[in-house]
Structures are given as C-alpha cells and as structure tokens.
Amino acid sequence: MELRKNMRNSIFLILLASLVLSATRCKGGVTSTYRRRLGASVDMPLDSDVFRVPTGYNAPQQVHITQGDVNGNAVIVSWVTPDEPGSSVVLYGTSKHNLDKMETGKHTQYKYYNYTSGFIHHCTIRHLKFDTKYYYAVGIGQTVRKFWFKTPPEVGPDVPYTFGIIGDLGQTYDSNTTLSHYESNRKAETVLYVGDLSYADNYPDHDNNRWDSWARFVERSTAYQPWIWTAGNHELDFEPSLGEKEPFKPFKHRYLTPYRASDSTAPFWYSVKRASAHIIVLSSYSAYGKYTPQYRWLEEELPKVNRSETPWLIVLVHSPWYNSYNYHYMEGETMRVMFEPWFVQYKVDVVFAGHVHAYERSHRISDIAYNIVNKNCTPVPNEDAPVYITIGDGGNIEGLAANMTEPQPSYSAYREASFGHAIFEIKNRTHAHYTWHRNQDGEKVAGDEEWFTNRHWLPASN
Ligand SMILES: *[C@@H]1O[C@H](CO)[C@@H](O)[C@H](O)[C@H]1NC(C)=O
Ligand SMILES: *[C@@H]1O[C@H](CO)[C@@H](O)[C@H](O)[C@H]1NC(C)=O
Ligand SMILES: *[C@@H]1O[C@H](CO)[C@@H](O)[C@H](O)[C@H]1NC(C)=O
Ligand SMILES: *[C@@H]1O[C@H](CO)[C@@H](O)[C@H](O)[C@H]1NC(C)=O
Ligand SMILES: *[C@@H]1O[C@H](CO)[C@@H](O)[C@H](O)[C@H]1NC(C)=O
Numbered sequence: 230m231e232l233r234k235n236m237r238n239s240i241f242l243i244l245l246a247s248l249v250l251s252a253t254r255c256k257g258g259v260t261s262t263y264r265r266r267l268g269a270s271v272d273m274p275l276d277s278d279v280f281r282v283p284t285g286y287n288a289p290q291q292v293h294i295t296q297g298d299v300n301g302n303a304v305i306v307s308w309v310t311p312d313e314p315g316s317s318v319v320l321y322g323t324s325k326h327n328l329d330k331m332e333t334g335k336h337t338q339y340k341y342y343n344y345t346s347g348f349i350h351h352c353t354i355r356h357l358k359f360d361t362k363y364y365y366a367v368g369i370g371q372t373v374r375k376f377w378f379k380t381p382p383e384v385g386p387d388v389p390y391t392f393g394i395i396g397d398l399g400q401t402y403d404s405n406t407t408l409s410h411y412e413s414n415r416k417a418e419t420v421l422y423v424g425d426l427s428y429a430d431n432y433p434d435h436d437n438n439r440w441d442s443w444a445r446f447v448e449r450s451t452a453y454q455p456w457i458w459t460a461g462n463h464e465l466d467f468e469p470s471l472g473e474k475e476p477f478k479p480f481k482h483r484y485l486t487p488y489r490a491s492d493s494t495a496p497f498w499y500s501v502k503r504a505s506a507h508i509i510v511l512s513s514y515s516a517y518g519k520y521t522p523q524y525r526w527l528e529e530e531l532p533k534v535n536r537s538e539t540p541w542l543i544v545l546v547h548s549p550w551y552n553s554y555n556y557h558y559m560e561g562e563t564m565r566v567m568f569e570p571w572f573v574q575y576k577v578d579v580v581f582a583g584h585v586h587a588y589e590r591s592h593r594i595s596d597i598a599y600n601i602v603n604k605n606c607t608p609v610p611n612e613d614a615p616v617y618i619t620i621g622d623g624g625n626i627e628g629l630a631a632n633m634t635e636p637q638p639s640y641s642a643y644r645e646a647s648f649g650h651a652i653f654e655i656k657n658r659t660h661a662h663y664t665w666h667r668n669q670d671g672e673k674v675a676g677d678e679e680w681f682t683n684r685h686w687l688p689a690s691n
C-alpha cells in the first residue's frame with residue numbers, strides 16, 4: 230500500500246518534471262481557440278468604390294512605388310494609363326508646390342490570351358536624400374495626379390524602422406479589411422509583401438482585368454509607401470492551354486524589382502537594405518537547386534550581409550518551410566533542404582512566408598525530420614535558426630486554411646486561422662517588437678506578439 234502510494238507519488242513527480250521540462254524547452258505551442266466566422270471570402274464587384282477609375286482623360290491609375298536600389302536612395306514609380314501612352318515623366322521635389330525635379334521613364338504593354346494591358350509606365354528616380362518627404366506627380370501633360378512618399382533614413386545599425394507584413398491579399402471584402410487595418414497603423418512605413426497579389430488567375434482565362442482592379446484597390450497604400458514584392462504561385466500565370474507559356478508574364482510587366490542592384494540576374498530574387506534591415510527576397514517558383522542562378526546568387530549574397538551595419542536579416546519567400554496546416558503541407562520542404570544550413574550559419578532573424586491562408590509562428594528550430602507516413606516530425610531546437618512566420622492571411626477569395634495537423638508540432642509556437650497582417654518594429658540593434666494583428670471581426674481578442682533580440686549583438690541572452 231505504502232509502496233504503491235510512493236510509486237504513485239514518484240510517477241506524479243516524474244510527470245510533473247517532464248511537463249515543466251518540455252514547457253521550458255519549447256515554451257508550449259498555442260493553437261488559438263479563437264475561430265473566425267468561416268464565411269466565404271467574396272471578391273468585391275468591379276463597380277466597388279475601391280476599384281474606381283480616376284476621372285480625367287487618360288488619368289494615371291494603379292500607382293505604386295518600390296525601392297529602386299540597394300540603400301534606399303532610389304524609388305521605382307509605376308502606373309498605368311488606359312487610353313494612350315501619354316507621358317512617362319515623373320515630376321518630384323521636396324516642396325508640395327514646387328516639383329522642381331524631373332525623371333523620364335519608359336512604358337510597356339503586354340497581351341495575355343485575349344487581354345491587352347494598358348500602357349504600363351516605370352520610372353526610377355535616383356539620388357534622393359535619406360529620411361526626406363518627396364512629393365511627386367504623374368500624368369504630366371494630361372490628367373495630373375499627385376502623391377508623396379518618404380525615403381528611409383540612411384542605413385545604419387541603430388535606425389528604428391517599422392515594417393508591415395502582408396501576404397496573399399487578393400481583392401475580397403476581407404482583403405479590404407486587412408488593408409484598412411494595416412493602414413490604421415500610422416507607424417508602418419514599408420510593406421514586406423510575401424506573394425500572391427491579385428488572384429486574377431482564379432477567373433476564367435486569368436482575366437487580367439483583375440490585375441488592374443487589384444492595383445487600383447491597393448493604390449491608396451502602394452502610391453505612398455514602398456511595397457517590397459515577392460512572387461507567389463498566383464504570379465506564375467503559366468497557362469499553355471491559353472497559349473501562355475511565359476511564367477510570371479503579367480507580374481513581370483507590372484511590378485519591377487531592383488534586382489540588378491543586388492547583382493541578381495532575375496527580378497524574382499534580390500535584396501535591399503532599408504534602415505537597419507537587410508532584406509533578402511527569394512522565389513519559391515524559380516529554380517533553386519544546386520548550381521542554379523538563384524542558388525549561386527544566395528550563396529554570394531549571404532556573406533555580404535554586414536550585421537554591424539544592418540543587424541536585422543529578414544528573408545521573404547512565398548512557400549513556408551515550416552507549416553503545420555493541412556494545406557500546402559511540406560511544399561516548402563525542398564527549398565528548406567537546400568538553404569536551411571545557410572540560414573542557420575548566417576543567423577537569419579526571421580523568415581516571412583505566405584501561401585497558407587492562416588497565421589503561424591515557430592520557435593527557433595532547424596533540421597526537421599519528417600515521418601511522411603504519419604506526419605510526425607522531429608525538429609531540433611536551435612538558437613542560431615530563424616523564427617518562421619506564415620502570414621498568408623491577407624483575405625483572398627480562396628478563404629481561410631482552418632485544417633491543422635494534430636497534435637500541434639513542438640516547433641509551432643502559435644497558430645490561428647484568422648485573417649490579419651503583422652508589424653515588425655525595429656527599435657535598435659538589439660531589439661525588435663513583432664506583433665500579429667488579427668482582423669477584428671467585431672470581437673476584441675488578442676493576437677500574437679514576440680520580442681526579437683538580435684543574436685549578433687546579444688549572443689548570450691538569447
Ligand atoms: C475573351 O474571351 C472570353 C471568352 O473566352 C470572352 O468572354 C471575353 O469577352 C473576351 N475578351 C475580349 C477582350 O475579347
Ligand atoms: C474598403 O475600405 C475602405 C476603407 O475602410 C472603405 O472606405 C470602402 O468603402 C471599402 N470598400 C468596400 C467595397 O468594402
Ligand atoms: C560593416 O559595416 C561597418 C559599419 O558600417 C563598417 O565599419 C565595416 O567596414 C563593414 N564591414 C565590411 C566588411 O564591409
Ligand atoms: C483535414 O485534412 C486531413 C488531411 O488532409 C483530412 O484527412 C481531413 O479530412 C481534413 N478535415 C477536414 C475537417 O476537412
Ligand atoms: C533597445 O531597445 C530596447 C527595447 O525598446 C530597450 O530596452 C533598450 O534599452 C534599447 N537599447 C539601447 C542601447 O538603447
């Protein structure tokens with residue numbers, strides 16, 4: 230009797246000890262109990278306010294900007310004119326009433342099946358001063374529209390800067406909620422966009438008019454702050470049955486990236502520095518095996534990252550490497566196998582991915598081994614590894630991914646099937662505050678948050 234009681238006590242103690250141990254080891258994964266209303270996500274009709282065509286003859290529409298060089302002294306301004314090419318000139322200056330500088334860009338046009346695009350203008354303006362508000366105008370000589378943007382501060386280790394992260398946005402009513410929610414954060418200065426933009430390819434013949442409507446929808450943000458573009462699978466538009474055999478055709482014509490500045494040979498993988506961050510953009514849908522251009526570029530890019538100058542190393546890629554949802558399960562695995570050792574070696578801080586229409590944040594882990602029969606997996610806790618964040622929850626027409634693998638794997642710190650966006654707020658070289666913001670749906674429920682400490686500058690404490 231006494232013996233049995235002792236045994237029971239010691240079993241209890243062992244259980245308790247192992248509970249405490251596992252809790253300290255992986256901080257306990259959380260699957261949020263909050264469940265968003267799972268209604269269908271419906272695309273906003275073409276006559277919605279957000280898609281309104283600006284008035285005036287040949288008025289520029291779909292205005293968007295992105296970083297135009299490595300350090301942030303250049304901006305690529307893009308827009309579309311519908312009726313005739315018009316002017317590719319951008320007038321700009323630091324005073325609202327005196328746009329005393331001028332740059333001339335170029336226009337392009339493409340056909341997709343039986344669709345013909347408008348005149349797509351791209352103009353890179355260079356030699357901008359850091360940390361300065363610029364006003365600019367397009368549509369010179371016809372209908373003039375004016376906007377403004379602010380250049381980033383000079384690259385340096387202690388420059389605070391706030392990024393927004395959005396993925397898989399699409400053009401539903403939920404997309405509009407996500408964008409409005411993001412815009413309500415007055416601090417966020419640049420969007421890191423993790424791929425899948427318009428979802429035009431869900432329409433018959435990939436109706437490219439939905440590429441136009443998407444760009445008009447997001448103009449209220451993209452004309453005023455740079456969005457750093459990552460290509461997703463919905464950018465491929467590869468449709469041999471329509472005679473469309475050139476991958477990324479619409480995306481490539483509409484959204485330029487400053488890839489040459491970082492010695493890349495294709496627009497889908499490149500890097501930029503902004504304030505205290507070095508941002509590497511990768512392409513899940515371009516070859517990345519050994520000896521490929523992307524592989525060789527990344528191999529040369531990582532040693533160039535100078536953590537004394539840019540303490541924060543951020544990677545954007547569309548297909549997640551760690552994902553515990555039953556959607557796109559293990560799709561990122563081949564790329565993880567190719568590149569993960571480098572990410573650990575170079576201590577990447579965080580990898581943002583999209584693709585899965587839900588939210589998930591991982592602990593710092595690496596070298597996961599899968600049992601592909603029963604989906605069990607064994608990741609290795611690794612303080613040199615990045616945190617992986619899936620943020621494909623912008624709100625597109627395909628709806629939420631709500632089916633998760635069970636039990637929640639130990640690498641998964643937090644997961645929730647809700648729409649939202651994230652904010653990565655760099656405070657200084659050692660600290661960054663990360664928050665995930667669920668679209669509220671009328672209910673006040675907490676999202677996810679985490680302090681990032683920089684392992685280059687605070688190696689002991691993390
Ligand atoms: C393109 O073809 C579709 C049918 O395949 C048709 O509905 C649409 O009107 C056509 N568009 C143009 C611009 O010809
Ligand atoms: C989209 O959101 C904006 C800003 O919140 C709002 O003014 C607009 O009416 C919304 N449009 C639709 C179609 O929901
Ligand atoms: C790294 O950046 C620091 C600070 O800007 C600079 O002093 C140093 O020379 C750079 N190192 C290399 C190898 O470029
Ligand atoms: C969730 O996904 C699993 C694996 O694909 C499938 O077997 C299961 O039926 C799905 N559950 C629901 C509710 O869709
Ligand atoms: C960096 O930011 C963190 C968080 O705001 C703060 O606690 C810390 O004191 C800052 N470090 C320096 C050197 O200012």
Ligand SMILES: [Fe+2]
Binds near residue numbers: 425461583584
């Ligand atoms: Fe995707």
